[in-house]
Amino acid sequence: MAPYDKGANSRADRSDRARHPNGTPAARSAKHRGFRAPEPTAPRQKQRWDAEERRARPSSGERPNWEPRDSRGSRPAWEPRGAGRPARGDDRAPRSFDRNDRSPRRDDDRAPRRDSGDRAPRSFDRNDRAPRRDDDDRPRRFDRDDRAPRSFDRNDRNDRAPRRDNDAPRSFNRDDRAPRSFDRNDRAPRRDNDAPRSFDRNDRAPRRDNDDRPRRFDRDERAPRSFDRNDRAPRRDNDAPRSFNRDDRAPRRDNDDRPRRFDRDDRAPRSFDRTDRPTERTPFVPADDVKLEKLQAEATIAADVDGVTFGDLGIGGNISRALAELGAASPFPIQAATIPDVLAGKDVLGRGRTGSGKTIAFGAPLVEKLMEHGGGTKRKMGRAPRALILAPTRELALQIDRTVQPIARSVGLFTTQIYGGVPYGRQEGALERGVDIIVGTPGRVQDLLNKGKLDLSEVVISVLDEADHMCDLGFLEPVQEILRATAEVTPQGNRAQKLLFSATLDTQVAALVEQFLHEPSVHEVAGEDQASSTIDHRVLVVEQRDKDRVLEELVAGEGKTIVFARTRAYAERLAEQFEDAGIRATSLHGDLNQSRRTRNLSLLTSGRVNVLVATDVAARGIHVDDISLVVQADAPDDYKAYMHRSGRTGRAGKEGTVVTIVPRSRRRKIEGILEHAEIEADLVESGPGDRILAELAAR
């Protein structure tokens, strides 16, 4: 579709549906995007500002579409903006499409993040960068934050009893590990840095407690690991194997905590699993009896990375500076854990929730690696790409490119997005001109591959984000075909690399691992579980006939809310119902054309609407700052879905609430999911008008 261009968009949009009544103007106006800079300081004000601006402006471009969705929509004032996009800043949006999409991105979001300060700077850059997409960058920062929280608590956990967990896949228990931190210091030598390391990390995030929770039980168990650790002093683990015995984890939580700490150090020792890592590296053992779920992995504790710099990990100066601009001044645990192995040419499995720095964990070393072996072909017209990054949704692919592109550009490499729903022209043109890194979704990549427009024979590094999801029916075959089309060895004769990342990486990836990976190292970050977090989980048992009214009361609050529905039709219906009720809401699902999807997501990130009703297309990886409430209008299919959906809130150590609505008949199912996810939540019967609804909505 024409959608691309802005102008086009507008037209397209209308056609799409007029659904959105909001009337919104699209004007995200520059401000948002452009603005990012300000963020730190006073984000909110800006938003308001935006709103005003929007109203003021006529919309030129974008928004036109919106128009009032149907009649009904008389949109509240807010929407009226219709602003168009003016040039500049926001404008970015206009730019390309893709970009645009991105637009939504972040800026806004990020802003909040931590250091604002830092970011600020970037902002400017952005402009310059223009070319690139820049935006992306920023986002990262945030991520960082999120993670942070973890830390300390850990110890506490010990007490907790051993959870069971195991079962569950959760495997990761990250949390548990939490403890780590501090210890680290003790450890002394640790990497060089150690000294330095300090806790900064901590700062980041205080990690949250979360950890704790989950961890609870297990922790203890894990303890064992520890031992070894000590020995290791030097850590860095890399070598050492971060230890992880994920398996151990099983118990997950608990253990972690405590142990972790030690472990870290020890880890090395630990060995069992990983231990060797390098050497031994246990072959990823999938399954076996235990479900793979728990892949064993070496765990990295936040403390371990204190004081470590990207340079220490082997990342060059240009890339390190690009990362700093993105807000990643120093590596997060998952990055410190995987970067060395990726640079060493190994296949890597990384478990880390999005926003925990996963994108940089594979993006930075990928670019560094390309520089190494790539050399000469750089910038040659028509050169074939040498790296490929696949994601399950277009929005996630765009988000990843926003981060990877600036990193690549810092060393003269180019990325291009290859995803569906948009015209082929731009993508084919980029391929003809020659690019170094492809970031996209399976469908379009496979399409261009079969059309002979995309040559993957020189791809020596392939990344699968949300890898477990990429192994689902429907995704697996295209992914296998794509990976088969990539190179087996590098020009230097080394094995081409495959990197698999996901917050819920489990044995589901066994098929791909066995077919395409060679002795992969497995990494995870202790105490980083999704479960762990500052998220308050609630389950409301509601009569089917009262469901819609209950939902309306829940989303009536001021905070940003994402409502997950099982089907596209229900998501659309709820969005319309909310709008009719005077609530600024929009939707995101596969029935919308890409320009609309991009726009609607940006409406939420920019604050033009505070309720987004989506299908699971928005469950994984999407970063939107400050989501205070996640409502599951329909219970998730499994614990993974629960973890990914709930992970949209509680980021950066902020408070977050997840409310799941279930009919009485689904009580058992949701209880099973919560247990599997190692999340504790009380089930409460509720109905329209209950005070609890207003209380949850007010957060």
Place this chain on the structure above:
DNA sequence: AAAAAAG
């Protein structure tokens, strides 16, 4: 069973 991913 649904959703996502090519059109």
